[in-house]
Amino acid sequence: MELEFKENEKILTLGVEMEIQLLDQDTLNLTPRAPQILAQLDNFHLTKEMFRSTLELITDVCNDVESVHLDLEDTLQKVRDLSGMMGIALASTGTHPLADYNNRILSSSSRYQELLDKNQWLIKRMAVYGLHVHLGMKDGDSCIMFNNFFMQFIPHLIALSASSPFWRGSDTGLAASRPTTYESHPTSGMPILVNNWKEFNDLYLKLLKTGSIESMKDIWWDLRPSSGYGTLEIRICDAPATMLEIESIVAWIHLLALWFEDNRTESDLTLHTPMPDLWILRENKWRAIRFGLDAQLISFTNLNTSGLSENIMLWLDRLQPYISMFGYQKYEICLRNIVERGNSASRQRKVFLSTGDMKEVVKHNVKEFNAGIPIWE
Numbered sequence: 001m002e003l004e005f006k007e008n009e010k011i012l013t014l015g016v017e018m019e020i021q022l023l024d025q026d027t028l029n030l031t032p033r034a035p036q037i038l039a040q041l042d043n044f045h046l047t048k049e050m051f052r053s054t055l056e057l058i059t060d061v062c063n064d065v066e067s068v069h070l071d072l073e074d075t076l077q078k079v080r081d082l083s084g085m086m087g088i089a090l091a092s093t094g095t096h097p098l099a100d101y102n103n104r105i106l107s108s109s110s111r112y113q114e115l116l117d118k119n120q121w122l123i124k125r126m127a128v129y130g131l132h133v134h135l136g137m138k139d140g141d142s143c144i145m146f147n148n149f150f151m152q153f154i155p156h157l158i159a160l161s162a163s164s165p166f167w168r169g170s171d172t173g174l175a176a177s178r179p180t181t182y183e184s185h186p187t188s189g190m191p192i193l194v195n196n197w198k199e200f201n202d203l204y205l206k207l208l209k210t211g212s213i214e215s216m217k218d219i220w221w222d223l224r225p226s227s228g229y230g231t232l233e234i235r236i237c238d239a240p241a242t243m244l245e246i247e248s249i250v251a252w253i254h255l256l257a258l259w260f261e262d263n264r265t266e267s268d269l270t271l272h273t274p275m276p277d278l279w280i281l282r283e284n285k286w287r288a289i290r291f292g293l294d295a296q297l298i299s300f301t302n303l304n305t306s307g308l309s310e311n312i313m314l315w316l317d318r319l320q321p322y323i324s325m326f327g328y329q330k331y332e333i334c335l336r337n338i339v340e341r342g343n344s345a346s347r348q349r350k351v352f353l354s355t356g357d358m359k360e361v362v363k364h365n366v367k368e369f370n371a372g373i374p375i376w377e
Contacts, residue, residue, distance in 0.1 A: 003204050003216070005140035005197060006230030012257050014062045015134035015231065016250055018072060019239050020079075020369075021096055022053050023089040028362045030099050030127075037082055045075040051127055053099075055079065061136070064326055065251045072243065091365040092246075093344055094129055094164025094178035094238030097358050101127040101168070111217075128178040129239035131161060131246060133253050134231035140197030143225045146232050148193065149260045150253075151281055154222055154236050155288035155297060156315075159308055160249055160335065161237035162292045163344035169358050175292025175345045178238050179222075179285075187213055188220040190282055200225060222285075241344035241365060243372040244334050251331035255319045258326075276300040292345055293338070309339045334374075341376045344368075350377065 024031040032052035047056045057079075059071040083090060101124055137143040162176040174180070182188040187207070194200045207213045216227060222236040234253060240246045280298050287295035288308060296305040316323075316332055323332050342350075344365075351364045368375050 002201050003227050005137075005143065005225065005227045007139045008136045008230045011136050011138045011142070012254065012261060013136035014059075014065070014068055014250060014254060015136075015229070016057075016059045016062070016068050016072065016246070017132040017134075018057045018092070018246060019049055019129040019131070020055050020057065021091045021093070021129060022055060022083070023091060023096075023362070023366065025087045025089045028089065028098075028359060028366065030096055030103075031088060033086065033088060036086065037079065037088075040082060041078055043075060043078065045071070046079070053127075054129065065247050065254060065328065065331060068250055069243075069247050072246070076243075089366050091241075091362070091369045092129065092163075092239045093241050093348070093365050094162070094176060095127075095167055097166035097348065097361045097365070098169050099127060101125050125181050125184075128164065128181050130178065130235065131237040131239050131249065133234045133237070133250055134226060134229060135234070135253065135257050136231055137225075140200070140225065140227070143230075143232050144194060144196055144200055145264060146257065146260060147191065147223055147225065149264070150223055150232070150234060150256070151191070151193070152276065152284075152300070153256060154190075154281070155284045155295060155308055156312055157234065157236050157249065157253075158238075158285065158288040159293045159295060160252065160312070160338055160343060161240050161245070162288075163238040163241050163348070165345040165348055166352075166358065166361065171349070171352070174289055175343070176238050176289050179236065179289055182220060182222075185220055187218055189222065190278070190285065191221040191223060193278065197225075238344075241347070241368050242374050243369075244330075245338065245344070245374060248331040248334035248338070251326075251328045252335060254326070255322045255328065256315070258322045259319055292343060312339055337374070337376075341374075344374070347374065347376065 022031050022033055030053035034048055034052045034055050038048060045058050047058060049056045057072055057075045059068055062068045062071060158176050164176050164178040165172060165174060167177050192203060194203060213219060223234045226233040237249060240249055280300060284297045293309045295308040297308050298305055323329060348361050351361045
């Protein structure tokens, strides 16, 4: 059965899914109390995730980042009010620096249990937190074109959002360890490149026929078509540490999409001819995972290398007309500050280097989330 893509009259709308950590206020350890919060709030903008120490906030369809801000803040304030009374603190980073995944409790769901049965230890390690951004698409072919365009920006998104340098109390040496928990799954990681919706449909049917997946929900690529919503879903980001960073990264995605809509042609799927070699895309992704904003990216055209940070700055200059059009200047400032002053991963490492205490890192993450803005020291 072919996969129908929901067509949208209005394109490049935004939808955001944001995962947050629930922590015991005294111990700052993760606490499995999401079911209690969900039972009391009963809000369709709020849902459970795989583990009971996670809440997911979901926006309506939004026209711009200001609408995303208002939507998320409205839901988050309700969570803050209730969690405060319950002795629960909140944070939003790709991993909890001290948490042991072996202590996580699975949410009640037949799907989650089936995933555990199928993928075993790989699922148990999925105690990580991410940001998913949906872009409204005109049709399936357009979605594939945007998907292939955004492939080159996977490293940028990893580096800007990187907030998972620590795992089970140890420094991983990576800017972002969260993507590595996904890489191990058979239907995760880099998307399989196709040229149009028909080719994607053919691939989808093969995956179904062979029992590799049971539905689109089993495809956990870094970005993927979300046919039921008629969107491209960008899934690679760590959960940014603060609301301002969340909004700024959503703005970055929106700006790139607006630029591509105005500059794309029907015959040029990626603005590169021929399509970039998969090994370059994969290597650039790894460099961002390892080095974050200090990564040196390989050029698709001549194999020369250049700084990821410099490339972000060049694109911000190129995107100025759209920044002005949507009034995204404060998000531009935040993005430039992340590049110049450090992402969450580097801020967390500075705290640990100065204190030698991983619990102080957790306190810092809670403090930043409460402030809503990065704290550069």
